[in-house]
Amino acid sequence: MASLPLSSIPLLFLLLIPTITADPDALQDFCVADTKSSTTFFNGLPCLNPSEVTGKHFTTSVLNKPANTSGNPFLYGVTITSPQALPGINTMGIALARVDVEKGGQVPAHTHPRADEYVCIMEGTFNGGFVDSNNNYYSQTVKAGDVFVFPRGTIHFLQNIHDGHGYMLAGFNSQNPGLAVTPLQTFASNPAVPPLAQAFQISEKDVRKIRKKLGGSGG
Numbered sequence: 001m002a003s004l005p006l007s008s009i010p011l012l013f014l015l016l017i018p019t020i021t022a023d024p025d026a027l028q029d030f031c032v033a034d035t036k037s038s039t040t041f042f043n044g045l046p047c048l049n050p051s052e053v054t055g056k057h058f059t060t061s062v063l064n065k066p067a068n069t070s071g072n073p074f075l076y077g078v079t080i081t082s083p084q085a086l087p088g089i090n091t092m093g094i095a096l097a098r099v100d101v102e103k104g105g106q107v108p109a110h111t112h113p114r115a116d117e118y119v120c121i122m123e124g125t126f127n128g129g130f131v132d133s134n135n136n137y138y139s140q141t142v143k144a145g146d147v148f149v150f151p152r153g154t155i156h157f158l159q160n161i162h163d164g165h166g167y168m169l170a171g172f173n174s175q176n177p178g179l180a181v182t183p184l185q186t187f188a189s190n191p192a193v194p195p196l197a198q199a200f201q202i203s204e205k206d207v208r209k210i211r212k213k214l215g216g217s218g219g
């Protein structure tokens with residue numbers, strides 16, 4: 001067998017990347033989630049018997065009303081087309097979320113560990129941005145009809161700067177993008193992340209104060 005020239009190795013890695021960064025491809029036309037199964041655990045959700053599948057498994061109305069923002073300290077709420085809400089989406093590698101933000105609120109700095117995201121502003125005006133892994137900050141003001149894309153894993157936010165309620169639709173290339181809200185992940189973990197004071201160059205008292213405000217228990 002002829003050996004590959006060394007120069008072709010980087011190309012091989014590039015060719016492999018799409019197969020290792022997206023959700024795995026579906027192995028059948030569909031795999032409607034059996035959302036009641038409590039006995040089988042694996043990557044994704046098990047499939048309903050195709051003979052039990054109907055049209056209603058492929059539609060949902062969960063996005064037709066505002067997400068619940070009450071009680072949220074940042075004044076936002078999210079509803080996502082999870083496989084529980086939309087069983088037909090199981091294994092498709094996509095999801096759509098509706099994000100409502102009250103006047104003066106924001107979707108605070110957060111990351112999605114498993115998905116790139118595009119956001120289409122439906123109502124209002126938002127100041128948005130993300131920070132890449134070299135700490136470069138990219139920001140734009142976006143208004144109704146505008147789209148902002150956020151690369152997977154980058155810290156990003158959207159602040160409502162419009163004089164009223166606003167909302168957006170956010171699409172993901174994962175059925176389960178994950179949502180890690182940076183201030184909560186950092187200062188409201190249970191138990192506390194020990195060396196936060198040094199990491200943020202603040203006092204232990206400040207750490208306790210922030211943790212208390214953000215709802216971290218103990219420490």
Ligand SMILES: *[C@@H]1O[C@H](CO)[C@@H](O)[C@H](O)[C@H]1NC(C)=O
Pocket residue numbers: 068069070071
């Ligand atoms: C909205 O969220 C609040 C706080 O979590 C909760 O008390 C309330 O029941 C929710 N309302 C609806 C309609 O789900």
